[in-house]
Amino acid sequence: MSALWTSDEIERATLGKASAPFEVKNLVLDSRKATAGSLYLAVKGENKDGHDFIASAFENKAAAALVHKPVDAAGPVLTVAHTQRALEDLARAARARSIAKVVAVTGSAGKTTTKEMLKLAFGALGKTHVSGASFNNHWGVPFSVASLPRDAAFAVFEIGMNHFGEIRGLVPLAKPHIAVITTIAPAHLEFFGNCDAIADAKSEIFEGLLLGGPALLPVDSPYCERLRTRAKQLGVTNILTFGSAACADGRLTHYEETAEGVRIRAEILGKAVDAVIGAPGKHIAANALAALTTVGVAGGDVVTAAAALKDFAALKGRGERIHAHGVEIIDESYNANPASMAAALALLAKAPGRKIAVLGDMLEMGPEGPALHAGIASHLASADLVFLCGALMRSLYDALPADRRHGYAVNSKELAPLVAAAVKAGDTVLVKGSNGSRMGAVIEAIKARAGG
Ligand SMILES: Nc1ncnc2c1ncn2[C@@H]1O[C@H](COP(=O)(O)OP(=O)(O)O)[C@@H](O)[C@H]1O
Numbered sequence: 080m081s082a083l084w085t086s087d088e089i090e091r092a093t094l095g096k097a098s099a100p101f102e103v104k105n106l107v108l109d110s111r112k113a114t115a116g117s118l119y120l121a122v123k124g125e126n127k128d129g130h131d132f133i134a135s136a137f138e139n140k141a142a143a144a145l146v147h148k149p150v151d152a153a154g155p156v157l158t159v160a161h162t163q164r165a166l167e168d169l170a171r172a173a174r175a176r177s178i179a180k181v182v183a184v185t186g187s188a189g190k191t192t193t194k195e196m197l198k199l200a201f202g203a204l205g206k207t208h209v210s211g212a213s214f215n216n217h218w219g220v221p222f223s224v225a226s227l228p229r230d231a232a233f234a235v236f237e238i239g240m241n242h243f244g245e246i247r248g249l250v251p252l253a254k255p256h257i258a259v260i261t262t263i264a265p266a267h268l269e270f271f272g273n274c275d276a277i278a279d280a281k282s283e284i285f286e287g288l289l290l291g292g293p294a295l296l297p298v299d300s301p302y303c304e305r306l307r308t309r310a311k312q313l314g315v316t317n318i319l320t321f322g323s324a325a326c327a328d329g330r331l332t333h334y335e336e337t338a339e340g341v342r343i344r345a346e347i348l349g350k351a352v353d354a355v356i357g358a359p360g361k362h363i364a365a366n367a368l369a370a371l372t373t374v375g376v377a378g379g380d381v382v383t384a385a386a387a388l389k390d391f392a393a394l395k396g397r398g399e400r401i402h403a404h405g406v407e408i409i410d411e412s413y414n415a416n417p418a419s420m421a422a423a424l425a426l427l428a429k430a431p432g433r434k435i436a437v438l439g440d441m442l443e444m445g446p447e448g449p450a451l452h453a454g455i456a457s458h459l460a461s462a463d464l465v466f467l468c469g470a471l472m473r474s475l476y477d478a479l480p481a482d483r484r485h486g487y488a489v490n491s492k493e494l495a496p497l498v499a500a501a502v503k504a505g506d507t508v509l510v511k512g513s514n515g516s517r518m519g520a521v522i523e524a525i526k527a528r529a530g531g
């Protein structure tokens with residue numbers, strides 16, 4: 080059976096009713112992404128109701144639609160009581176029928192990177208299914224689990240959160256055999272107040288870990304012991320760590336930056352492995368270590384898994400290198416918090432040519448926001464030019480010595496032309512900020528620079 084779902088199976092899982100029998104190959108939440116064989120899920124979002132896009136899904140050749148309202152449709156519909164609940168039902172059914180070794184990944188940063196590394200690493204060992212993009216919330220997790228092919232040998236799900244109770248609600252859909260926490264850092268501080276609270280919220284992942292399932296913790300994090308205590312309280316008996324400390328079960332023994340990325344050597348559960356990874360940075364090594372330790376714990380061949388990491392390339396908005404008019408742009412526009420800022424600036428410090436930092440606000444930092452922004456000053460010692468935008472970055476601007484302040488604007492749109500006018504061939508430009516700071520505008524302006 081190659082179909083992801085038949086209408087019979089969906090009816091049984093959701094107690095819904097199909098207007099005609101069908102089979103689907105994949106699920107889509109966006110009608111524009113529907114292709115032949117898709118099941119279009121008409122889910123109600125914050126602003127839009129998926130039921131308004133049924134026609135577009137069928138125009139794109141969707142095989143069927145899942146709905147909870149009467150609709151005019153050009154193809155089969157399966158009607159349920161509520162599409163969001165039905166998606167969760169489908170996730171539970173997908174998980175129940177699966178023979179896959181399931182890994183759940185959470186953490187303040189590095190979830191998607193680690194998940195993508197696991198896609199390569201497990202992919203070298205057997206059929207692997209992973210969450211798409213950063214689908215890690217109340218619709219992303221059920222969507223990813225419900226999309227699990229019945230014959231996958233490995234599955235990796237990213238689980239995110241910005242409030243207490245979120246992971247607790249999501250992890251039972253994934254029912255992981257292995258839980259991984261990549262790192263704990265001040266993200267979403269606005270809601271949590273401090274990192275102890277963030278560590279506790281991430282620890283909810285242990286509540287849904289299958290009995291006896293190992294938990295993997297970041298040994299170099301100051302919150303590792305808190306996570307360990309929390310895991311034990313929640314009945315986890317098998318706790319392993321990854322990082323540089325001598326006691327780590329997955330231990331980094333060598334780190335070297337190369338022209339293409341990094342070369343690492345590690346000892347994974349006592350076995351030495353080498354890996355070449357196509358993206359630079361200590362955080363990349365940390366995530367690779369998390370991934371390889373996970374493979375080791377899952378009983379996979381870590382040497383094969385490590386070799387597969389050579390195909391890892393920096394992800395869009397998370398360190399992807401863009402070349403425009405002889406300028407090397409490091410695109411970190413997807414997100415930012417103090418930990419990832421420090422990691423990215425450390426990389427910029429080693430870049431060739433003039434080093435230009437273009438930074439936008441790190442959002443959701445709570446009352447500590449201005450101080451956390453000002454604190455970035457200590458990581459800017461080797462930047463040649465510094466451009467800043469956003470209300471919070473004003474604190475960093477004020478904290479910089481006058482000779483280091485090269486440009487400030489209230490938003491990225493106004494900063495973009497200043498940066499585009501200043502850069503020249505041979506420069507390396509780091510562009511980083513939270514997604515909401517829209518730093519992509521700066522990259523577009525550099526690319527669009529006339530004549531270059
Ligand atoms: N282990 C890590 N420690 C600190 N920062 C990291 C780590 N991994 C990634 N980052 C930073 O966080 C950004 C987002 O990475 P990503 O893997 O998308 O994280 P997430 O899915 O958790 O949001 C990256 O661009 C990088 O700057």
Ligand SMILES: [Mg+2]
Pocket residue numbers: 190191212213215237
């Ligand atoms: Mg992510």
